[in-house]
Amino acid sequence: MDNSRQLFQYILSGLSNGAIYALIGFGFAIIHNATGIINFAQGEFVMLGGMFTLFFVAFLNLPLIPAIILAILVSTIVGIVFERLAVRPLKNAKPLSIVIITIGASILIRGIAMLVWGKDTHAVPAFSGSNPLYIVGATIMPQHLWIFAIAVLIIIGNKIFFSYSIIGKAMRACAYNAQAASLVGIDVKTMVLFSFIISSAIGSLAGIIIAPLTMTSYDVGIMLGLKGFCAVIIGGMSSGLGTVLGGLLLGLLESLGAGYLSASYKDAIAFIILLLILFIRPEGLFKKKETERV
């Protein structure tokens, strides 16, 4: 393979991973802006998406589309239960307690997944086969196209939702000032619940579309979650363009670093970037004067 085609492959896989990181990052931002909590269990929703899809396809022999829809639904229900059992009772809890409880919840979800599905890594069938497409001399897996298409749809849908829908606007109001929002009649508790529903749905969908490329297992949530977190930190805790750019940047650096430097340190690249951003610019790379928080 010549150099430019190889470079193209790295860029392609970097961008598609990056799109996934951005979607996972959205989940962090939406919950953080509604509650002030960084949901440590965000990565577990990503894992659940992939695992449930596999479960419905392989064990219940459902066709792919219904399996995906069911997987998103079930993951979202887990998100709702999580909000009810672990987050809602936490009002006024100490910050350290909140951190520990979300960590506990993430371990618990991961442990139950291991109990139910075992420790093996599973392949998930690609949405439209795994015969590569040849475009201008380069090969593209059809799944890459799915990832880009779905990611773009979610990013646009997310923007429309928060900019134009009543619920989206109400959630933004809560993010700016929960007290003021409740004074004008917005039910803040419901908005928090909505934030968990949207986050777990987007997170699980991200897990579903990446699973055919990377395979899935009970413990993929840690790494994917942390990389999504890295994306949203670069993006300054927004579910907007900053996080998309953050995810793509991370995906590209990771992919190029793995390709040209060392494949075995691929994961370390993401965490070094994460630490550097947290140390040097914890407010994100693209912070403008008046930032959009939702």
Add this chain to the structure above:
Amino acid sequence: MNLPQAKSEKGAAAVLRIKNITKIFGGLTALEDVSFEVKDGSITGVIGPNGAGKTTLFNIVTGLYSQTSGDVYLGDKNISFFAPETLAGMGIVRTFQNVELFSEMTVLENVMVGLHTKSKSGIISCAFKLPSQIKEEKYIKEKAMHWLEFTGLADHADIEAANLPFGKGRILEISRALAVEPQVILMDEPAAGLNSLETSQLAMLIKRIRQSGITIVLVEHDMELVMNVCDSIVVLNLGKKLAEGTPREIQENQEVIAAYLGEG
């Protein structure tokens, strides 16, 4: 060590000088070109309607916020942008509007933390209980008890701070601040949430603190308390200094009256 000349000139010298302080949050101007002086050994009240910028001013003086422009002087020393812990070592300490106690520690331990700047044992001498540390620990404890006796909380020494009644919590915050042996104490609404008996006890305490040579700056909404204890008053309104003077002058100032009526 700290400004002997300021202390020796009886009453006349300014211990704390606020010069042209401006603070802008995003696009909002919280304080605009505020200047005043606090005389050594005085009780100075800072009053004004809600949103006047009083707490912001306290946060700047005690190093919790950075001002956009302007300077703060302690005696002749420019202390702008000093960290709160540095300022505590230099003798500036404060209490909080929302009572920031170390709630899981006992009353005595809270005050002992106030003696942090008066002691210096490090991790090693503390871990190995070196003789100097044992001696220092004894001193810290005695001194902390002294301050609890001064404020009348000695009976509650071993109670966890979270279990103190609210009014006593306010007094504990003051005791803890006294333990720093400050030149200046800034009290942020010390009477908020107190009943009238507690407020009058507070007024007595504030006067006793001043008698021991400590300068007090007071943000307060309780006008009776302010007029009763303060030597001079600074009025802020919408981030600007509206007036400055003795309690009597302030009470008769038409602009001040208008500002308060306008708000009410």
Add this chain to the structure above:
Amino acid sequence: MTKEKREIIIFSIFTLAVLIIPFFLRGSYYLNVLVFIGINTLLAVALNLLLGYAGQISLGHAAFFGLGAYISGVLTTRFGLDPWLVLVIAAAASGSLAFIIGFPILKLKGHYLAMATLGLGIIMYIIFNETVAVTGGPSGLSGIPNMHLGALIFDNDMNNYYLIWIITLIVMLLSINLSQSRIGRALRAIHNSEVAARVMGVNARILKVQIFTVSALISAVAGSLYAHTMTFISPASFGFNFSVELVTMVIIGGLGSIYGSFLGAAILTVLPEFLRVLQDFDIIVYGLLLIIMTMYLPGGLINGLQKIVEFAAGKVGKRGGSGA
């Protein structure tokens, strides 16, 4: 009885119990478990200084444990250095790393600190795994020599028991001293209200870095002892799961209690022996414990025990006619 006297009596009883227990045990299995309880107690005490006292979470403490173990393992097997010298080097190196990284990392709070320390832990874990030429990679590093003291070689459970527990007891005593000093109070003050602590003159930034350094240093000592006791180490012992296990020990035992750390370490060392049927699923139990303890028993088990003892003592005291 003053508080200090009570502390001395409690520590003396604890020490005595630790020293005589081996004489009542048959079989090396139990001794072996007690050796691990000792190492885990060291680690839990170290983390508790940071998490329980200063209120700063670390989800990467297994990294410092691993660093201690690997420095000891590598320097003894490849360079033939003396285990004691290596223990000091390991502690110093781990402490230095913590000191350097401490300044930027401890500026972060709450979840950000948790994520950053987790990231640090994972980076170290990747290094343990990937620097195969040095660490032996995933298949581990074997042939690490035992500790020795002159002719006495710590190559059996009884000797190791006393080696590890004497060091653990010393660290516990020093930590108790520290916790009851101005430094301990300043740390708890930071935990309760960092703003108020700073206004009282506590240099929170420096103090947090100092305690992080001490904590990493003790963890590395534990790692070094672990390496010389096991004579074999592999990265799997120093991953994310073990970091979580350490946090669970501290929470279960009781934030801000040194004896609580022992209790938490003991429970989490023994629990997997009972949970053998569950194999690796003990992680579910840890997750549940973290949630339930934080929600319903934030003081940890040691606090529950204390309340029972105080309640009983209070009853006795009342019967005998209360003084004071």
